[in-house]
Amino acid sequence: xxxxxxxxxxxxxxxxxxxxxxxxxxxxxxxxxxxxxxxxxxxxxxxxxxxxxxxxxxxxxxxxxxxxxxxxxxxxxxxxxxxxxxxxxxxxxxxxxxxxxxxxxxxxxxxxxxxxxxxxxxxxxxxxxxxxxxxxxxxxxxxxxxxxxxxxxxxxxxxxxxxxxxxxxxxxxxxxxxxxxxxxxxxxxxxxxxxxxxxxxxxxxxxxxxxxxxxxxxxxxxxxxxxxxxxxxxxxxxxxxxxxxxxxxxxxxxxxxxxxxxxxxxxxxxxxxxxxxxxxxxxxxxxxxxxxxxxxxxxxxxxxxxxxxxxxxxxxxxxxxxxxxxxxxxxxxxxxxxxxxxxxxxxxxxxxxxxxxxxxxxxxxxxxxxxxxxxxxxxxxxxxxxxxxxxxxxxxxxxxxxxxxxxxxxxxxxxxxxxxxxxxxxxxxxxxxxxxxxxxxxxxxxxxxxxxxxxxxxxxxxxxxxxxxxxxxxxxxxxxxxxxxxxxxxxxxxxxxxxxxxxxxxxxxxxxxxxxxxxxxxxxxxxxxxxxxxxxxxxxxxxxxxxxxxxxxxxxxxxxxxxxxxxxxxxxxxxxxxxxxxxxxxxxxxxxxxxxx
Numbered sequence: 001x002x003x004x005x006x007x008x009x010x011x012x013x014x015x016x017x018x019x020x021x022x023x024x025x026x027x028x029x030x031x032x033x034x035x036x037x038x039x040x041x042x043x044x045x046x047x048x049x050x051x052x053x054x055x056x057x058x059x060x061x062x063x064x065x066x067x068x069x070x071x072x073x074x075x076x077x078x079x080x081x082x083x084x085x086x087x088x089x090x091x092x093x094x095x096x097x098x099x100x101x102x103x104x105x106x107x108x109x110x111x112x113x114x115x116x117x118x119x120x121x122x123x124x125x126x127x128x129x130x131x132x133x134x135x136x137x138x139x140x141x142x143x144x145x146x147x148x149x150x151x152x153x154x155x156x157x158x159x160x161x162x163x164x165x166x167x168x169x170x171x172x173x174x175x176x177x178x179x180x181x182x183x184x185x186x187x188x189x190x191x192x193x194x195x196x197x198x199x200x201x202x203x204x205x206x207x208x209x210x211x212x213x214x215x216x217x218x219x220x221x222x223x224x225x226x227x228x229x230x231x232x233x234x235x236x237x238x239x240x241x242x243x244x245x246x247x248x249x250x251x252x253x254x255x256x257x258x259x260x261x262x263x264x265x266x267x268x269x270x271x272x273x274x275x276x277x278x279x280x281x282x283x284x285x286x287x288x289x290x291x292x293x294x295x296x297x298x299x300x301x302x303x304x305x306x307x308x309x310x311x312x313x314x315x316x317x318x319x320x321x322x323x324x325x326x327x328x329x330x331x332x333x334x335x336x337x338x339x340x341x342x343x344x345x346x347x348x349x350x351x352x353x354x355x356x357x358x359x360x361x362x363x364x365x366x367x368x369x370x371x372x373x374x375x376x377x378x379x380x381x382x383x384x385x386x387x388x389x390x391x392x393x394x395x396x397x398x399x400x401x402x403x404x405x406x407x408x409x410x411x412x413x414x415x416x417x418x419x420x421x422x423x424x425x426x427x428x429x430x431x432x433x434x435x436x437x438x439x440x441x442x443x444x445x446x447x448x449x450x451x452x453x454x455x456x457x458x459x460x461x462x463x464x465x466x467x468x469x470x471x472x473x474x475x476x477x478x479x480x481x482x483x484x485x486x487x488x489x490x491x492x493x494x495x496x497x498x499x500x501x502x503x504x505x506x507x508x509x510x511x512x513x514x515x516x517x518x519x520x521x522x523x524x525x526x527x528x529x530x531x532x533x534x535x536x537x538x539x540x541x542x543x544x545x546x547x548x549x550x551x552x553x554x555x556x557x558x559x560x561x562x563x564x565x566x567x568x569x570x571x572x573x574x575x576x577x578x579x580x581x582x583x584x585x586x587x588x589x590x591x592x593x594x595x596x597x
Contacts (some may be wrong), residue, residue: 003070006438007117009082009083010082010083010425011081012080012081013079014077014078017076017077018076019045019074019079020043020046020074021045021075024047027047027050028051029049034052034084036053036056037056037057037084037085038082039052039057039082039084040083042080042081043078045078064083086385086422086423087381087392088390089392089393091120091391091392091393092110092416092417093393094124095395096126097125097129097173098401100569100577100581101143101145102406102572103573110122111156111157113410115160115162117413117421121163122164123165123166123167123393127169127174128176128177129144129145130222131146132221132222135218138176142577143575144576147222150222150225158227163230165230166232168218170233171205171234171236172203172235172236172241174203174204178202178203186206186211187202187206188204188205188206188238193240195239204238207259212266215266229275231276232277232279233263235283236279238259259287264293279300281300281303281343284300291350302357303395304339304379305359305361305395306372307339307372308379309375310371310372310464310466311338314466315337318484339383340379340383344356353388355389355391356380356384356391357395358373358395359397361412362409362412365468366469366471366526367457368451368454369458370411370412370452370456371458373415374415377416392420394416401577401581401584402573403475403581405525405526407519407523408451408523410451414434414435415429415431431448432448433448435451439513440519441511441516447511447520447523450505450523450527454523454526454527457495457499457530462487463485470487470537474533476587476588479587481544492538496534499527499531499534503524503528503531518572528564529565535554536588545595551596565582566578566582
């Protein structure tokens with residue numbers, strides 16, 4: 001039976017009965033009429049021909065040929081495949097700043113995942129996790145990436161046809177710098193800020209020429225480690241902007257102008273050198289007065305991390321109090337349903353070119369949110385294609401820390417690569433099979449199946465949330481859960497049964513990939529953590545307290561799980577950040593301790 005390569009190609013015809021012999025000649029034809037990065041692959045008894053217009057097309061054609069050769073029926077089937085990408089730039093961004101900094105071995109594994117998915121851009125999102133010169137107090141406890149690390153990874157990516165791109169935040173999310181006395185005065189609000197009744201440390205730089213020069217200095221230090229003439233300066237979520245030191249100017253000229261003056265001062269030096277510069281469009285996209293001010297070479301990247309289906313479910317299930325809370329933060333509840341179309345609305349109306357950035361939905365979840373990831377990535381591809389977007393950047397964030405191991409994101413990254421390569425052919429691609437057959441090398445097809453099934457349990461909880469799974473929240477903040485984040489008892493029972501079934505099925509797995517033992521161990525851990533979270537829900541009273549008879553047993557089990565988390569961490573990640581990850585279990589530990597006294 002003919003094999004279908006991954007990603008599924010735009011066109012493929014097969015003829016059974018005869019194909020090329022193992023030693024059949026290979027002919028390579030250069031043809032400028034073939035679309036960029038595309039190829040035509042023809043196999044027949046007389047030989048194999050790969051037609052291409054550029055190096056990337058040749059690479060993809062030969063990789064497809066390798067997949068066909070792996071099939072035992074290769075010599076009895078003739079193929080004619082034509083293929084090219086929907087999006088020229090198909091990227092993946094990995095957050096390495098929210099406690100988990102990957103080892104070199106883990107980074108090399110990610111490159112293998114990206115190569116399989118035909119992803120040609122790899123961005124490492126950094127805040128404080130690069131060893132900036134003169135900033136040792138900022139990064140010394142983080143086990144940061146060094147110049148040698150980045151140059152090694154840059155060379156590895158280049159050998160696989162992947163651009164390694166610097167992604168360094170430059171306005172918001174700067175709390176790791178601002179907490180140090182030497183940088184405290186750079187903050188928009190040196191005393192921090194309060195959001196949703198929670199006080200936070202200062203995170204946003206005051207938009208001044210001095211701070212722009214400071215950020216430019218950071219970029220001057222890190223960017224030379226990357227050969228690609230493209231970078232991402234972030235500039236997202238400046239929560240305090242216009243509320244502190246810049247409040248008067250924001251009142252005089254408008255918040256959008258204050259934001260854009262600063263961001264432009266960060267962008268311009270790199271644009272002048274011929275770089276393409278990405279920036280997140282969450283603030284920019286809310287200000288129509290900025291639509292004619294995008295300089296050539298600057299690319300707004302529109303992000304959205306929940307699918308239209310989930311957004312509709314959340315809005316429909318919301319209580320009046322929840323809606324009122326959203327509106328108090330300026331959220332247009334009606335527009336939420338529109339997913340990427342709402343996020344990109346002003347840019348679309350103004351005809352501003354932009355890229356789309358969906359999410360792998362691994363963060364705040366333990367096991368991922370598979371259904372949401374798929375819907376979000378398809379939505380991004382549809383909106384991007386309909387509006388001529390040239391870039392598609394799938395993202396794996398680490399909000400509140402990475403309790404989820406890397407393997408939880410493997411499937412969503414493969415799917416994102418497939419739909420950014422060719423949406424219509426890959427909407428229903430069997431990612432579980434690709435995981436088992438092509439990435440994890442599990443002859444029993446167990447691990448891929450478990451990864452996808454486990455990722456679907458979040459939707460089965462019946463408590464739709466934005467950007468999070470209840471199973472993660474109950475472990476992280478058991479005293480702060482809103483009523484709408486608590487699943488019904490019946491749903492918890494069903495989900496626990498599925499998690500136990502996944503654990504049992506995993507016993508039959510036998511992945512032969514280089515990290516197969518690590519995948520099994522880390523997946524077993526997060527399945528146990530998720531099943532434990534179900535029982536935490538079941539033992540939790542409406543007021544957030546715990547049954548005194550059950551709490552000691554849960555507390556003992558939590559300590560065992562935390563110990564295993566510590567062990568699994570060392571298999572994938574550098575030691576810096578582990579203490580923060582372990583500390584995130586403290587609220588649950590304290591709640592259980594209170595119940596025992």
